[in-house]
Every structure is written in C-alpha cells, then in structure tokens.
Amino acid sequence: MAEFKAFMDQVVAKNPEQKEFHQAVQEVVESLWPVLDKRPEYRKAKIMERIVEPERVILFRVPWIDDNGEVQVNRGFRIEMNSAIGPYKGGLRFHPSVNLGILKFLAFEQVFKNALTTLPMGGGKGGSDFDPKGKSDNEVMHFTQSFMTELQRHIGPDTDVPAGDIGVGGREIGFMFGQYKRIRNEFTGVLTGKALKWGGSLIRPEATGYGAVYFAQEMLATRKQELKGKTCLVSGSGNVAQYTAEKILDFGGKPVTFSDSAGYIYDEQGIDREKLAFVMNLKNVKRGRIKEYCDKYPKAVYKAIDPGAAFNPLWDHKADCAFPSATQNEVNAKDAANLLRNGVYVVSEGANMPTVPAGVEQFIDAKILYGPGKAANAGGVATSGLEMSQNSMRLSWSREEVDAKLHGIMKSIHKNCVETAEAFGTPGNYVNGANIAGFLKVADAMMDQGVV
DSSP states (O other): OHHHHHHHHHHHHHSTTOHHHHHHHHHHHHHHHHHHHHOHHHHHTTHHHHHTSOSEEEEEEEEEEOTTSOEEEEEEEEEEEEOSSSSEEEEEEEOTTOOHHHHHHHHHHHHHHHHHTTSOOOEEEEEESOOOTTOOHHHHHHHHHHHHHHHTTTOBTTTEEEEEOTTOOHHHHHHHHHHHHHHHOOOOOOSSSOOGGGTOOTTTTTHHHHHHHHHHHHHHHTTTOOSTTOEEEEOOOSHHHHHHHHHHHHTTOEEOEEEOSSEEEEOTTOOOHHHHHHHHHHHHTSOOOGGGHHHHOTTSEEEEOOTTSSSOGGGOSOOSEEEOOSOTTOBOHHHHHHHHHTTOOEEEOOSSSOBOHHHHHHHHHTTOEEEOHHHHTTHHHHHHHHHHHHHHHTOOOOHHHHHHHHHHHHHHHHHHHHHHHHHTTOTTOHHHHHHHHHHHHHHHHHHHTOOO
C-alpha cells in the first residue's frame, strides 16, 4: 500500500540508523490500517504521525568514579513517549547495547502495552550504556547516584515513574530511590520495583514471568487445553525467566531450558523446584553463569551460543510451548521454523519484541497460539501500576491480593485482544488484537485532548 510505504519511509528518514524503532513501528502500523479506514478522523488529526514522535527525549552525560579512582563517563537517556492516558511509565535498562533507537522502540511498545493493562499509565523508557556486570556495589552506587542526579529533574509520581529492566534490579532501584529522596526531600512512589520494606509491592519481581504464563494458559483455554503436562522452552535466566519457570511448575508444566549471554542448558528431565532454587541462587546471589547448572546436575547438557550461527539451538528441541524471556530479536526466522517443526504451538513472549518479523509471520500463518510481548509480558508493568496505587494510598496489599489482581488483568488483556482481533476481521490474531486495542485507547485520549 502506497500510503503505508510513504509513512514508513518518513519514519525511517526522520530516525536514521534506529532499526529496532523502525521494526517496532512497522509491526504496529501494519495492524492499524483497517482502523484508519474505519475511523478517518484519526487521519485528519494526524494521530499516526504524532504517536510515533516522542513527546520528549532526554539525553545526558553520567560521570562517575570507579574503585580505582578513575573517572568514567556514560550516557543516560529517558524517552517520554506518550502521556495521553497517564504519567509516563516504563523501565530503565543498564546495558552496553543501550542506544537511542533501542530505547525508542521499547518506549513505543510500552505505550500500547500500558494501554492494554486497563491502568492509567502512559509510555516511556530509559537507561544507560553502563554495564553493571562485574562492577562492585560501590561502583554501581556511584553510577546510579550520578544518573539520578540528572534524571530527578524530569520524573515524579505524577509525571514519569521509571522501573527496572535489564541490568536494573532491586540494588539499582534502591540506590536511585535513595538519591532521589536525598535531592528532592520527599518520599514518593517515583520508582517501582522497590523493596517491600520501603514501598514495594509483593509479586512485582515475579509479575512479568507469572503474567506470560497466565496469558499462555488463557490462550490454551480457547482450545480447551491447559499447561499441565506441557514441555516448555524458556530463554534467559533473570527475573522473567525464573518466575516464568516457577509459574509453569505451578500449572503442572515442565520447563527444560535456561540461558544467558554465553550459552544455554537443556535438562530433558525437567527443571523442578529444587533445580529452580539453585538457578535463582546462582543468578541472583552468586551472579554466576548458567553453565554452572551442569556442574550441579550433570545429566543436563550445556551448549555455548555462537553469535554468528544461523540459529539458536535452544529453540531446536521437542516441546509444546516456548517462552522467549531474554531480549529483543532473539528468535530469528530459522528459530521460528525450528520451533514449529519441533511441535511448539504456544509462544508467549516474556521479553520485548523477541521475535523478528519473519518469525512472527510464520507463527501467524501456522495459526499457533502466539502472544506478542506487548500483551503477554504486560504483567510486569501492570503490577508496577498496582505498586503506584499502593504508594498513593499508603497501603500494602497481600501477596494473594496482588496476584489475584495480576491474574485478572492478564485475563482482561487476553479477552480484549481476542475480541478486538475478531471485530477487525482477523480472529485468533493476537498481534492485531493487541496493537489495535492498545492504539484505540491512546488515540481516543489524544483526540479528546486536542493537538498537543
């Protein structure tokens, strides 16, 4: 379609070298053309042109001193993408790969994901090219305090509420919150993912993984099936992967893989609760490598990942379900083909945009149960929203209350995706359902608020 091509050409021209952002925009916009045909007022108001432009992009330097007394300089970012339905909300990522294009893609995805949660949250994302891996607690503290010294000017409980992401866990959130409180002289819910003793929410660390499994269970229910007895491939070994595996076990499924940047383990016997506890200690306390799993459980197999290989062997095992929970574009076209060939018919994405477009096409064409990240992994930000609510009311809900609310939100997201996909002529297509449902909520709010 000429109009679509012209729009994408304009996005690429305005945002050169930001390939992940181009990919995210294209994937969403492809779903939206039927909406624009039904709702011409969106075209007139230039909603599409406005929604792909961040409301604000903040870029700043972060100088800090390492343990050797050397001055280090990193870049800090915050992309405040869209606040039509609430304050900006989205994580902070600390990783050497962080750049403007990656954060704009994440912020763009966050807008639609947050809209799907039913909670009043806009979309944003931020972070730094700082690598916390191998750094001492003292170095992480020095960096995060410098980072927050600048970021605090741009955030607040009613403006922008960051959370954690890759490289940003409880330690980093704690140091940043302390610096914010010190500078602003206020104790507010400006960050989510806080420790329970000072404003955090139960279930928040578990929420993204739990939510992805709840979403898979809902998809399976449309075919009168359940997770019980299903073999599941899980990538990653951080919070999302760990709690995905935990909830799979709760539902009677069998997780068989974990991975990190160096390689992956395959345990055909299944990763039970004892083995999962070992992985949690290995990764969260010892900060070790997943390879060490095989030292403890020698019947498992470890394979180093070759970055130059045509496919990732983790996705080349017989299974029923796959939960990509590591990072963007980790499932390429060959991986998608391998998953389908090996009998996988449920894919629920715990990571953001982990499947390349050619892989998504294969999943949709094969009519498998495919839950895209903006729907399937929305449990994390949904529970961040619940943490914001608790902070505003000065309350703390029980684990059971938060989990019940999370489960209810994931059911609601699933129902919304199914009904919207059907209403726009593509029944069973969760990609279209998620994109259109999220867009309609944000676009209508933008229409109501005028040209701003």
